[in-house]
Amino acid sequence: MRNSLALSAALVLGLPQVQAQPNAAATAAAVSTPLHQAAGRDDAPAIWQLLAQGAAIDARDAQGRTPLLVATHGNHIQAARALIGAGADVNAKDQIQDSPYLYAGARGHLEILTMTLAQGADLRSTNRYGGTALIPASERGHVETVRRLINAGVAVDHVNRLGWTALLEAIILSDGGPRHQQIVQALIDAGANVQLADAEGVTPLQHAVQRGHTETESILRAAGAR
Template sequence: MTRTEDTALLVAAARGDAPAVRAALEAGAAVEARGEGGMTALVLATKRNHVEAARALIDAGADVNAKDDIQDSAYLYAGARGHDEILALTLANGADLSSTNRFGGTALIPACERGLLSTIRILLAAGIDVDHVNDLGWTALHEAIVLGDGSATYVEVVRTLLAAGADTAIPDGHGVSPRALAAERGFEAIVAEIDRAR
């Protein structure tokens, strides 16, 4: 296991070159070798959505929960960015649903911020905590309202969260309810969804 082999693995992962990933591993590269920013090869592949390179690394035993210097893991980043194929691979290989990012949030919270419906459904089906509160005092429901734009996509995000049992009584860090946050932004369709769910 030499530094040269580890470097070859990291470069291959960043390029999405799955055959080169496998070759580097066969040559003795450490599957958990870290490069710039403390990123493992799997995190590098995930941040560029290189599915086959990520698959090769996971097949070789890469830790889907290993975090880089800014607290991103392959699982958390795939969930936050809607890289659903890699997300599914991480979930099938030991992803820690309670793992949190640098803001103290689970993968579900940034997925809701970005309106990533397919990702949200994957995470909810996997059993993620719909009511986890991050360091900002927000749940996924708060995030969808405060950082969303009230469009049809975000109405559907809210509907999906409510169907999964999201608690509309949890206030944000300032004591404001999700319904009040939606009302003050003029998101009438979201207010209606919350009223229906109460």
């Protein structure tokens, strides 16, 4: 009714007609395929059946997500294993530049991350902030994920669009607790540049001091930070 009244008013007053925007949930449901739905409920047998029937493994939903990315969002390991085993693209990005690999790394979904790495994840790929998977993993305190990404060969000194490295985010966006202390040490052990400052020239050590992260400060000083 509201859309009809608006259209009538526009015609009477000579106003430009504005097309009603479709409901986002309805659009997503319309675009989402049965394979997306099976991935969303972690239904590996249904995934195999749909693929055998010719379902497009990398089809996109309304947000540009593949079924594998939907599975990764839910940390649905069985669905992810089925899709990756069938050759799903672990680097396919959605409309906000997340891929299964990047999202698994950022969220600490370690089992799915490991599968994406084995399937040829692009270690140089970046998210919408220009950051590698290592940077949000460091910020969020995913210790084992950080170690896995370092071992895989992700560049430890990559700088995102905010001017921050993984080391800087592990300090600036954390409480300085034990998990982030372990991450700071892991990054240093992997060769992170402890002198590499942010876009405003503030060093990791200066950030740690400003925030009262005394343990992190000690780790940085032991590594020669100034």
